[in-house]
Amino acid sequence: MLRLEHISKQFQSRCILGDVSLTxxxxxxxxxxxxxxxxxxxxLEIAAGIVRPDAGSRIIRFSHMACLLQDAPLLPWKTALENMDFILSARISGEKRYKNSLFWLEKMGLQEAAHKKPMEMSGGMQRRLAMAACFAGEPDLLLLDEPFAFLDALWQARIWEEIVAMNQKKGTAIFMVSHATEQLRDAGIRIVPLAASPLSIDI
Incomplete structure (x- = not known):
């Protein structure tokens, strides 16, 4: 369970989050x-524990969280396979980590880029690499910031299929923010449109 209670956040003189509660x-x-x-x-960054709110509380009881940010935290001096190994090293050990890395690189169409560094890859390939690392870690909570950015329609659909499969087959809780919502259907997803600023919601 993730619970945000009466969260507020201000940057300089601008109030971004007024009173937000979310379970x-x-x-x-x-x-x-x-x-x-x-x-x-x-x-999303407050939910991930990356940004501290000015007021309110964050309660989390999930055992393992994976987070995809808009700027994927890939190490530029490591190859795709080495990035996977590094990201998963705290979660999965030894041979399983290597097999999981290869499996998800192939699923994300990156098998031929396994030994390329991020700067040798397109923005879409970097995005798929970051998604591969999220999926391979087998989280019970997955936080996604614009997961379809830099991806064409085909890869948007494939990524969505993997998100739904992780949610429905493993019970992974998914909290995402996205401008691309046209393909988000037939999965029991709750889409919450936001319009007013500062945000004040209770869901």
């Missing part, structure tokens, strides 16, 4: 959408 349980699939600058990313 995410096992098996939930939630997407927030809305215009840029409304606070979606800030809320």
């Amino acid at each position: 995410l349980a096992k098996g939930d699939l939630l997407c927030m959408t809305g215009p840029s600058g409304i606070g979606k990313t800030t809320l």
Whole structure:
């Protein structure tokens, strides 16, 4: 379970989050959408524990979380396979980590880029690499900031299929923010449109 209670956040003189409460349980699939600058990313980063709110509390009881940020934290001096190994090293050990890395690189169409560094890859390939690392870690909570960015329609559909499979087969809780919501259907997803700023919601 993830619970945010009466969260508020201000940057300089601008209030981004007014009074936000949110609960995410096992098996939930939630997407927030809305215009840029409304606070979606800030809320996701607070949920991930990356940004501290000015007020309110964050309670998390999930055992393992994976987070995809808009700027994927890939190490530029490591290859795709080495990035996977590094990201998964705290979660999976030895031979299983290597097999999981190869499996997800292939699933994300990156098998031929396994020994390329991020700067040798397109933006879409880097995005798929970051997604591969999230999926391979087998989290029970997955936080995704614009997971379809830099991807063409085919890869958007494939990534969505993997998100739904992880949610439905493993019960992974998904909290995502995205502008691309046209393909988000037939999966029991809850889409929450955001319009007012500062955000004040209770869901």
